[in-house]
Every structure is written in structure tokens, then in C-alpha cells.
Amino acid sequence: MSPIVPIKSESQIATADFRDAMRHLVGGVSVITVGRGRDISGMTVTSVSSLSVDPPSVVVSVNRSSSSWPLLTRYGFFGANLLSAEQLEIAERFSGKNGLKGADRFAGAAWNTGISGVPLLVGALAAADCEVEDIVERHSHGIVIGRVRDLIVSPCAAALAYWQGQYVAVDRDEDVARLAEVGVPRGTGQAGSEGRPPRIPSLATIRPTGTIS
Numbered sequence: 001m002s003p004i005v006p007i008k009s010e011s012q013i014a015t016a017d018f019r020d021a022m023r024h025l026v027g028g029v030s031v032i033t034v035g036r037g038r039d040i041s042g043m044t045v046t047s048v049s050s051l052s053v054d055p056p057s058v059v060v061s062v063n064r065s066s067s068s069w070p071l072l073t074r075y076g077f078f079g080a081n082l083l084s085a086e087q088l089e090i091a092e093r094f095s096g097k098n099g100l101k102g103a104d105r106f107a108g109a110a111w112n113t114g115i116s117g118v119p120l121l122v123g124a125l126a127a128a129d130c131e132v133e134d135i136v137e138r139h140s141h142g143i144v145i146g147r148v149r150d151l152i153v154s155p156c157a158a159a160l161a162y163w164q165g166q167y168v169a170v171d172r173d174e175d176v177a178r179l180a181e182v183g184v185p186r187g188t189g190q191a192g193s194e195g196r197p198p199r200i201p202s203l204a205t206i207r208p209t210g211t212i213s
């Protein structure tokens with residue numbers, strides 16, 4: 001049995017310990033887009049998640065010191081663009097890593113203008129045009145609730161996630177392709193014709209997709 005690490009009381013929790021704990025959390029990578037016209041910016045986030053289906057709404061946690069924050073609060077809309085594994089470069093641009101700001105972050109990718117005026121990424125797994133419904137300011141961040149006003153959904157493709165400090169691709173087709181190679185019918189986990197041991201297909205394969213410097 002693996003050793004159990006005791007939970008410390010809040011006063012003892014060091015920032016580094018908390019960061020280490022959160023590295024275990026797999027986060028789907030999205031780009032939040034804000035503003036309109038040339039007055040636009042955006043940021044890479046892992047905090048987008050679905051809040052409710054009826055009404056369709058999402059929640060995202062945004063640092064109030066980010067350059068996107070004033071545009072988010074001024075215009076009251078944001079785009080939630082769920083990235084595919086092919087869009088790693090876009091994630092890097094919008095994390096501010098290369099020093100690009102504002103409209104310059106959007107270069108090199110195709111964007112549509114959503115009904116609210118926010119940019120929506122062409123080829124994102126899903127792109128939602130959201131109206132800010134509520135903001136709860138807490139600590140360094142604002143918890144933003146967005147009502148989905150419009151939605152574009154792409155066919156299923158490998159998703160971009162962030163886990164253990166690196167970008168990873170979550171790819172269902174990769175496993176299916178491997179199963180085809182060894183002759184195991186999809187979803188059965190039965191032995192191939194040469195009597196290979198049964199292999200239970202996992203739902204998805206996670207593979208490193210890029211490095212962070």
C-alpha cells in the first residue's frame with residue numbers, strides 16, 4: 001500500500017505544496033477571448049468548466065491582474081475556445097510566454113467574430129460565445145459565470161490538456177489505431193487471433209505533446 005500523506009491544516013499549507021497537489025489535476029486547455037475589434041486580448045486557462053446544461057452556462061476563474069480582465073469586465077462577454085491537441089502553439093501564445101499582448105496574440109490562427117463581437121477560434125473543439133452573468137471576486141481571481149449565447153462544435157479530435165506541468169494530448173483514436181494493429185476488436189478486450197493476452201482498451205491515451213520552457 002502506498003504511504004498516506006497527512007492533510008495539513010490551512011495555516012500550514014505552503015504555496016509549493018499546494019502547487020504540487022494541483023499538478024495532479026488534469027485540466028482541459030482553453031483560450032478565453034475578450035473585447036472586440038482591435039481592442040481584444042485573451043488568455044490560456046485550464047479553469048473553464050461546465051456549470052449547468054439548462055441554462056447552458058460555464059464557469060472560469062480569471063486572474064484579476066491579467067490583461068484580459070479589464071476587457072472582460074468592460075464588454076461583459078467572452079469566448080471560451082476549447083483547444084485541440086493541434087493547437088498547442090495557440091495555447092503558448094495566449095499564456096503570454098513569448099511576450100505578445102492584446103491583438104498580437106491572435107496572429108497566425110483563423111478567427112471568426114462571434115455574435116457578441118468576441119473572437120472565436122476556427123477549428124477549436126468547441127467555441128462558446130458567452131455573456132457574463134455574474135462575477136465573484138475572490139482572492140486574486142474572479143470566478144466568472146458565463147451564459148452561453150452561441151456555440152460552435154467541431155467533430156471529435158484529440159484534446160489538449162495540461163497535467164504535471166506539461167501539455168498532453170488526450171487522444172481516443174490513438175488507442176483505437178493501436179488496437180487495430182494487434183487485431184483486437186474495438187471495445188472487446190479479447191485476444192487477437194495469435195492468442196495474445198487480452199488487452200482492455202482504455203478510454204483515452206495521454207501522450208506528451210510539447211514542452212514548456
Ligand SMILES: Cc1cc2nc3c(=O)[nH]c(=O)nc-3n(C[C@H](O)[C@H](O)[C@H](O)COP(=O)(O)O)c2cc1C
Nearest residue numbers: 043044045046047061062063066067094095096162
Ligand atoms: C496551462 C495554463 C493554464 C492556465 N490557466 C489559468 C486560469 O485558469 N486562470 C488564470 O487566470 N490564468 C491561467 N493561466 C495563466 C494565464 O494564461 C496567463 O497568466 C495570462 O495569459 C497572462 O496574461 P497577460 O500577459 O495578458 O496578463 C494559465 C496558464 C497556463 C500555461
